[in-house]
Amino acid sequence: MSVILHTLNASPASGAFDDCLRAITADDALLLLGDGVYAAMAHSRAWERLRACGAPLYVLRADASAAGVLPLLEEIEVVDMDGFVALTERYPRQLAWY
Numbered sequence: 023m024s025v026i027l028h029t030l031n032a033s034p035a036s037g038a039f040d041d042c043l044r045a046i047t048a049d050d051a052l053l054l055l056g057d058g059v060y061a062a063m064a065h066s067r068a069w070e071r072l073r074a075c076g077a078p079l080y081v082l083r084a085d086a087s088a089a090g091v092l093p094l095l096e097e098i099e100v101v102d103m104d105g106f107v108a109l110t111e112r113y114p115r116q117l118a119w120y
Contacts, residue, residue, distance in 0.1 A: 034068030
């Protein structure tokens with residue numbers, strides 16, 4: 023079984039957010055970027071749904087900072103571009119959600 027790095031660039035209100043959560047498994051990983059960073063805001067419904075998927079969760083620092091949500095995040099690993107590259111090396115298959 024091959025694990026997948028899911029990159030979610032869609033807001034929690036989008037269909038792509040729901041589709042991603044239906045497809046992801048605990049063996050995969052999820053990186054939030056673009057509008058996807060809003061899902062990582064602590065105590066939100068979207069955050070609770072993300073945590074329930076069981077996969078490791080990451081957020082791109084530059085996008086979270088630009089969206090102004092960086093101080094509102096908890097229990098998620100924040101990565102820079104080097105961390106993003108490391109994730110792509112660790113997870114050979116990727117699936118982008120927009």
